[in-house]
Amino acid sequence: xxxxxxxxxxxVMRWILCLCYIxxxxxxxxxxxxxxxxxAPATPQGYPKPYRVGTQWYQPIPDxxxxxxxxxxxxxxxxxxxxxxxxxxxxxxxxVSAAHKTLPFGTVVRVHNLRNGRKLDIRINDRGPxxxxxxxxxxxxxxxxxxxxxxxTAPVEIVALAAPTRMVRQxxxxxRVLPVDLTHGNFTFQVGAFQDRNNAERLAAKLKQTYSHVHxxxxxxxxxxxxxxxxxRATTLKDADEYEQALxxxxxxxxxxxx
Numbered sequence: 461x462x463x464x465x466x467x468x469x470x471x472v473m474r475w476i477l478c479l480c481y482i483x484x485x486x487x488x489x490x491x492x493x494x495x496x497x498x499x500a501p502a503t504p505q506g507y508p509k510p511y512r513v514g515t516q517w518y519q520p521i522p523d524x525x526x527x528x529x530x531x532x533x534x535x536x537x538x539x540x541x542x543x544x545x546x547x548x549x550x551x552x553x554x555x556v557s558a559a560h561k562t563l564p565f566g567t568v569v570r571v572h573n574l575r576n577g578r579k580l581d582i583r584i585n586d587r588g589p590x591x592x593x594x595x596x597x598x599x600x601x602x603x604x605x606x607x608x609x610x611x612x613t614a615p616v617e618i619v620a621l622a623a624p625t626r627m628v629r630q631x632x633x634x635x636r637v638l639p640v641d642l643t644h645g646n647f648t649f650q651v652g653a654f655q656d657r658n659n660a661e662r663l664a665a666k667l668k669q670t671y672s673h674v675h676x677x678x679x680x681x682x683x684x685x686x687x688x689x690x691x692x693r694a695t696t697l698k699d700a701d702e703y704e705q706a707l708x709x710x711x712x713x714x715x716x717x718x719x
Contacts, residue, residue: 507521537553560587565585673690
C-alpha cells in the first residue's frame with residue numbers, strides 16, 4: 461500500500477488558485493467598464509436640459525443675470541480649430557470666444573485676469589472646461605489678449621455683461637444673437653438664502669435697522685423653496701461693484717443680482 465502524500469497536489473492547487481485570481485481580476489475590470497452611466501438628474505422648471513460628459517451631468521442655467529464667478533481660466537487651440545462648437549458654430553482659435561459649463565450660449569462675460577489686471581469681453585459659444593477647478597476655457601485669441609497663453613492658466617473673475625434674447629436672420633440666412641445689456645439696470649445684493657422663511661424674515665428685520673431696500677424673495681429651485689434676503693439698490697454695474705465691496709468689508713457673504 462502506497463502511503464498518501466499531499467505534496468504532489470500542491471502545484472495543481474497553485475495553478476487552480478492562480479486561474480481563479482486571474483478570472484476575478486478580469487471579471488472585476490469588466491464590471492467597472494460596462495457599468496451603465498448615471499441617469500439624468502431631474503431638470504428644474506424653466507431650466508434647459510442637462511448634458512453628460514463621461515459619467516458627469518451638467519445643468520445649464522436659464523439666464524446669466526447677476527452671474528459672477530471666480531476660479532481658474534485655461535485655453536484651447538489647434539486641436540479644436542475648425543471643429544464645431546457646442547452651439548454649432550465653427551471654432552476659430554484666433555477669434556475671441558470661450559467655453560463655459562453652464563452659462564447660456566451667446567452670453568457676453570467680462571473676464572478679469574487677477575494676476576495681471578487685464579480685462580476682456582468674451583462671448584460664450586462652447587461647453588467646457590471639464591477639468592476640476594477650471595471655470596472657463598478661452599480661445600487662443602482671447603487667452604493671448606489676457607496674457608494666459610504663456611502660463612497656460614490664470615486666476616480670473618468673470619461677470620455677465622449681456623445675455624442673448626433672440627436670434628434674427630441676416631441676409632443670406634446667417635443667424636445673429638441680439639444681446640441684452642446687463643451693465644445697466646436695477647441691481648441688488650443677496651446676503652442670505654434660507655429654506656425656513658422665518659430665518660429670512662429675522663435677518664431682513666435686522667438689516668432694516670441699517671440698510672434701505674431690504675426685501676425677501678422666494679424661489680422654487682426644484683429641490684425645495686428658498687427665501688433670499690436682498691438689500692440695497694444700484695443702477696449700474698460699476699456702482700454695484702462698489703456697493704458689493706462695501707458690504708463685503710462689513711462681513712457679509714454677498715453677490716450682485718439683477719432684478
